[in-house]
Amino acid sequence: MERFIRTDQYHFIKNQAHNLLNGHMTTNDASVTQALKSITNEKVLELFTDLSPNQEQLIAQASEVKDETDAILYFSRLKQYVVPFPKLTxxxxxxxxxxxxxxxxxxxxxxxxxxxxxxxxxxxxxxxxxxxxxxxxxxxxxxxxxxxxxxxxxxxxxxxxxxxxxxxxxxxxxxxxxxxxxxxxxxxxxxxxxxxxxxxxxxxxxxxxxxx
Structure with missing residues (x-):
């Protein structure tokens, strides 16, 4: 899969995943957690207009972050598909x-x-x-x-x-x-x-x- 995520999109997804993580840490209400997951999924997918099934699956995994370990692993995978700034001499x-x-x-x-x-x-x-x-x-x-x-x-x-x-x-x-x-x-x-x-x-x- 080729790189397809802009840097600003990467930071937006990280922010949304962190918001979800904070939600997991502050509530035990399953309905609240599910609502937060749905909102996260909707917001991150709205960043893109044309995703392949594999790309959509990767982006949607932001809503599955439950703890710090999940977050670290997910951000590491996500970063592999970020388009870097053009390297200038x-x-x-x-x-x-x-x-x-x-x-x-x-x-x-x-x-x-x-x-x-x-x-x-x-x-x-x-x-x-x-x-x-x-x-x-x-x-x-x-x-x-x-x-x-x-x-x-x-x-x-x-x-x-x-x-x-x-x-x-x-x-x-x-x-x-x-x-x-x-x-x-x-x-x-x-x-x-x-x-x-x-x-x-x-x-x-x-x-x-x-x-x-």
């Missing part, structure tokens, strides 16, 4: 940021590529944050000024309450003398942000809004 990344001199490219361990909806990293020395992802199927890069905040807030990309900073992207307007700046709060820790993403829609909307 340093040269690939530099091509996406042709105007940036002395670009500091991150090192990403092999096991993390299936956890990524986007590549993101901070360059504290330049007060910048960089983001690479796909929008409408095309690889794109975005960078901007980044100022961390002391308090937590809602991230525009993952929609979770995390430690964030103000990301501001600046572009030239219709004439060379005009500049346009757009900003919003996003996670300081891009790895944590990726783990939170259960839908690509806010991520792609953020990139389009910043680059519009």
């Amino acid at each position: 340093e040269a690939d990344i530099q091509t996406l940021f042709p105007k940036v001199k002395k670009l500091r490219v991150p090192t990403i361990p092999d096991e993390e590529w299936t956890e990524l909806s986007y590549i993101g990293w901070n360059d504290a020395s330049a007060n910048r944050k960089y983001i690479i992802t796909t929008v409408d199927g095309n690889l794109t890069g975005l960078y901007g000024h980044y100022k961390p905040l002391q308090q937590k807030s809602i991230c525009s990309i993952c929609h979770e309450h995390e430690k964030v900073g103000m990301f501001t992207a600046t572009f030239k307007g219709k004439n060379n003398e005009e500049t346009i700046s757009r900003g919003n709060y996003i996670c300081h820790d891009s790895k944590k942000c990726n783990e939170n993403i259960q839908s690509r829609e806010p991520l792609e909307s953020f990139i389009k809004r910043m680059k519009a």
Whole structure:
């Protein structure tokens, strides 16, 4: 069976399975447990529009998670079918940021590529944050000024309450003398942000809004 699960779908399924697991741990009512299983099954299958019988069977197993051991084994199987983020070389990344001199490219361990909806990293020395992802199927890069905040807030990309900073992207307007700046709060820790993403829609909307 080929890989068919996006990273955001993988994290959504994990979240639903964890919710079910918490239900098993907090109630002994069989009717409540059965309702939770049905809801879990419905939600995870709704993520996909065209599944083969084997694929559907794999996804539906999320509703069979009863304890931590089940969860660990299931997530391990599920991860084998996650489509990893395209592996990029340093040269690939530099091509996406042709105007940036002395670009500091991150090192990403092999096991993390299936956890990524986007590549993101901070360059504290330049007060910048960089983001690479796909929008409408095309690889794109975005960078901007980044100022961390002391308090937590809602991230525009993952929609979770995390430690964030103000990301501001600046572009030239219709004439060379005009500049346009757009900003919003996003996670300081891009790895944590990726783990939170259960839908690509806010991520792609953020990139389009910043680059519009």
